Amino acid sequence: MPSEKHPSEELFLVAIVEMAPGHDEAGQRYEDAVLGLLDRHGGSVERRMRSTDSTTEVHLIRFGSRAGYESFMVDPDRLDYRDRLGEAAPNTRVLEVREL
Numbered sequence: 001m002p003s004e005k006h007p008s009e010e011l012f013l014v015a016i017v018e019m020a021p022g023h024d025e026a027g028q029r030y031e032d033a034v035l036g037l038l039d040r041h042g043g044s045v046e047r048r049m050r051s052t053d054s055t056t057e058v059h060l061i062r063f064g065s066r067a068g069y070e071s072f073m074v075d076p077d078r079l080d081y082r083d084r085l086g087e088a089a090p091n092t093r094v095l096e097v098r099e100l
Contacts, residue, residue: 012097013061013063014061015092043072046062
């Protein structure tokens, strides 16, 4: 797993995505679009799950390196999608995780 000493190792993240109230469908379309950008940055979705009420998604994401994650975060297309969504954009909490 990645560490301060080995920043080029794989990075595993769990993203907890809460849809903006009343904007579940817009949030899901946004997630479809931005998750589709991961491969540009050496990332992939290992697992994507949605709550039964469709208000929350949980993603397990793998990046080949921390640099890939950092480049994904500043991807102009990702930022543009988010800007266009405005207040309908989901709120996301990201946790760096490791396998046990």
